[in-house]
Amino acid sequence: MKSRIALLLALIMVMSVFTGCTTNSTQPGTTTPEDYDNTESADIVIIGAGAAGLSAANEAIENGAESVIILEMTNKTGGALNFTSGSMSAAQTIIQEEDGIEDTLESFVEDIIKTGSDFDGKPNRKLVELFAEEGVDTFQWLWDNGLKDYEFLTDREGKRAVFAPEHPLYSIPRTYKPKAKDPVNYKAAAHEILDKVVKDASKIQIVYNTKGTELIANDKGQVLSVIGEHLDTGKATRYDAKKGIIVATGGYSANHKLMGEFTLYGSSYLTGSPATADGNALPMMQKVGAAINNMDYVPTFPMGLESADNPGTGIIASTYTWKTGGICINKEGNRFMDETEPNNSIREVALEEQTDAIQYDIFTDKILEDLTANNAAGMYNYRFGEGTPGERTVVTASSLDELAEKIGVPEENLKKTVEDYNQAVGSKGEDEFGRKYDDTVTPFNLGANKIEGDKYYAVPLRALCIITLGGVTANENMQVLDNNGTVIPGLYAAGEVVGGIWGKFVSGGTGVMGPIVFGRIAARAAMTGELATGYTVAPSSEILDASLFQKDKVETEGFDMSVELKDGEYEATVDGQEGPMTVKVTITDGKITDVTIVSDKETASIAAPALEQIPARIVEANSPDVDGITGATLTVNRIKNAVIECLNQAK
Missing domain, CATH: 3.90.700.10 (Succinate dehydrogenase/fumarate reductase flavoprotein, catalytic domain)
Incomplete structure (x- = not known):
């Protein structure tokens, strides 16, 4: 009887993680076989296939990993790189050398510190210095892996190292704006390069449509397992890492509730980020002890x-x-x-x-x-x-x-x-x-x-918010720290999910180069470091409230398909990402027999799955009420709204 009660209590605790509730248990992440359908293992498990996750995966392989698993919540890589033109910054680069521009790491660091210190911001000088130093090799790695063959935006003198007026200006030109070769699938050249390198690596496996929901500690006090929920099937897998788990899930600029919790009018900010930038990984890490910092650092x-x-x-x-x-x-x-x-x-x-x-x-x-x-x-x-x-x-x-x-x-x-x-x-x-x-x-x-x-x-x-600068606390190895400043063995983080690096404002190009640099550092440290034992895993004292991550139900306009529809072809135009979208609907024998996207100005790298799949789904269902596509929600809604307008014409 006692064993049954213990099993029931463990199940309730784990289920609370999936439903967004918190627990005061001192054994966070305790699981039972009923919580997941199967297990997989790798040397390194990475959560998130954005800039930090992709660079970490490659660096892990270069440092001896035989297997790397990346869990990606959407059906494509890139994360925030799908929403940016991908400006990069680095000092002492081959481009500056060829352009005849002298630069120093010290100057780069001081410029970043100056920008981040505005309005009493507190940049982490050690991490900024580390970024500048590691950025030299990282930029060269990108260059050697194809960046040298890209076309760059140049200044009036034809130089590829430029000033970027969309951010506070550096003291000298050290921003680079390469154009993606395949603009249909990529907005940022860095994404294109990272994607190719990772997809060419047989030792790296990307598991799409899978969300990390719970971190699990072993009996040695090491956080080396994560539950991945497969969003397309509703099933779950436990992923075990031999060397470490790297959380690279991005920031929280798409979470109006969370921004509003820490800033005066943050709930009113517009978001220009992927919907997946909701900060869900923060409480997941807090439940195994992670400290968070500077959550009010939300630049716009x-x-x-x-x-x-x-x-x-x-x-x-x-x-x-x-x-x-x-x-x-x-x-x-x-x-x-x-x-x-x-x-x-x-x-x-x-x-x-x-x-x-x-x-x-x-x-x-x-x-x-x-x-x-x-x-x-x-x-x-x-x-x-x-x-x-x-x-x-x-x-x-x-x-x-x-x-x-x-x-x-x-x-x-x-x-x-x-x-x-x-x-x-x-x-x-x-x-x-x-x-x-x-x-x-x-x-x-x-x-x-x-x-x-x-x-x-x-x-x-x-x-408008496209990046957040608060997050979990990490050291120079990107090891996640608890509230006492102690390393949580096995747990690493990189990219926008880490807080307290840049200060209150971000400098130009660091939003792209930062995750790439720190992703490499995290993977290298995980592969070469020794895992500590004897750590007592316990939840952080102040876990972010679950209500901050519950999405409000949005009532969308529907259509009653029981009404009589007149046969014919109908067109409707709705606002799109960069301009209007026009959709044509064909009604035959009172049913939807064809949906065609006549024209659109969507961001192709994000919208492609929706543009390809949603029209067919609507025809198959004979209704605009069809399932969406993770990561392309905005485009899906536009197509549905246009179809509904056409159906209203056909009534």
């Missing part, structure tokens, strides 16, 4: 355009109209910063502190004309011109009263804000925010115009 871009059909998500977009006289106001109708401030961090934080982290760019025809005349309207035309994702967001009015009413801000506040601004422009002096109105021209201030004319415009923009 002050230029987020919200998706029309997927609220809460967005893309980078700015009108840049403030360069020729535009202003930014908050929901109260007031200005809140110097719009021409060259320090990105200052503008980012200013927007984060506004109600719901939203601003409205206010401008006129004259301001837009001057922006075009100064060859600075590229982003505006790309994001807000005719046929673009942001065209629908441009609000037009013939007066400030009308504009205020349309965007929902107090009329008197907006009029007073514009009046004060126009007076400041006329003074040719400096306003209360430090914005200057003299004739000095800078890249951020190409001319001053008053807000006046026959037409007024407003564009709503939100704080």
Whole structure:
């Protein structure tokens, strides 16, 4: 009887992990054979096939591993690399040598420290120095494995080491922007290279559509097992590692609840990250003792355009109209910063502190004309011109009263804000925010115009998060530490899931190179280090609440397929990732017999499975109510919405 009770208690504890509940047991991860269907083993088990996971897998093989298993939650590799153009940064590189640019690791480190220290950020100097040092060999490894054959964006002099104005500028050019050779399947060259190397390695196995849900310690106090839930079958496998488990699951920039827990308006930030960037691995590691740090380090871009059909998500977009006289106001109708401030961090934080982290760019025809005349309207035309994702967001009015009413801000506040601004422009002096109105021209201030004319415009923009800088605590070997600073034997982490490296703001190119560098370090340490014994595994004292990881059910529009449908061909156009998507539906004998994607501007590397599979699924089911595809949820929803519009036409 006692053995049955013990078995039942163990089952309840393990089941609590799968349902998101926490336990106070001092034996976290205790399992029984009923918890998984089979077991597999490898020298190294990696959770996550992003930049850190892929680089770790290769480095493990290069350091003697005979087998590596990567668990990947989606059906493709890359993680956040599928959402970025893949700018990289490194010092003392072969590109700088060929471009005739002298650089030092010391300069690189100090630039990163300076950026991360803004607003009392606290970068980890040891880890930053380690990144800079290891980055030399890592960049060379990428170069030798094919990067040398890629086309790079260059500056006006044709140099491939460039400045990247989307981030605080380095003191010298050390950013590299290679173009992917296969843009249909890759956005980042680094992803393309890593993917090829890993897929060519017979000793590396990638298990797709599998989520790590629980870490397990053995009787020696070593965390060397993980339960992987197969999302396509609902079954589970226990994966045992001989040398170590490396968690490389990314950050939490797609988890609005978690961001809102640690920042003022984080729940209102737009996310430009994969939906899998939800931070679920953090409590999983906390349950075996991992400490977390700096969860409030959530940098944003002050230029987020919200998706029309997927609220809460967005893309980078700015009108840049403030360069020729535009202003930014908050929901109260007031200005809140110097719009021409060259320090990105200052503008980012200013927007984060506004109600719901939203601003409205206010401008006129004259301001837009001057922006075009100064060859600075590229982003505006790309994001807000005719046929673009942001065209629908441009609000037009013939007066400030009308504009205020349309965007929902107090009329008197907006009029007073514009009046004060126009007076400041006329003074040719400096306003209360430090914005200057003299004739000095800078890249951020190409001319001053008053807000006046026959037409007024407003564009709503939100704080956009694509990376988070908090996470678990790790040492220089990427070994995960507990709250006492003690190594948890067998457990490693790399990439965005590790907190406390960069400080409060990330420097250009480190979001790509950082995971690659630290993934290599973690794998090398796991393969060459000795596993400690006798450690007592116990949960962290403050495990993140399970409710922060429970996704709210989104009520999506459906369609009643019992209604009578008229035969014919119907087309509908919906907003897409980078532009409209048009879908054609054919109805024959009252049923859906064909769904064709006529045109789209989706990110091919992410959307391809949805574009290929969802139309056929809808035809087979004779309904838009079909299962989605992990990692391509946004595209799936767009296709469904377009099909529903077609079906409404056919009623």
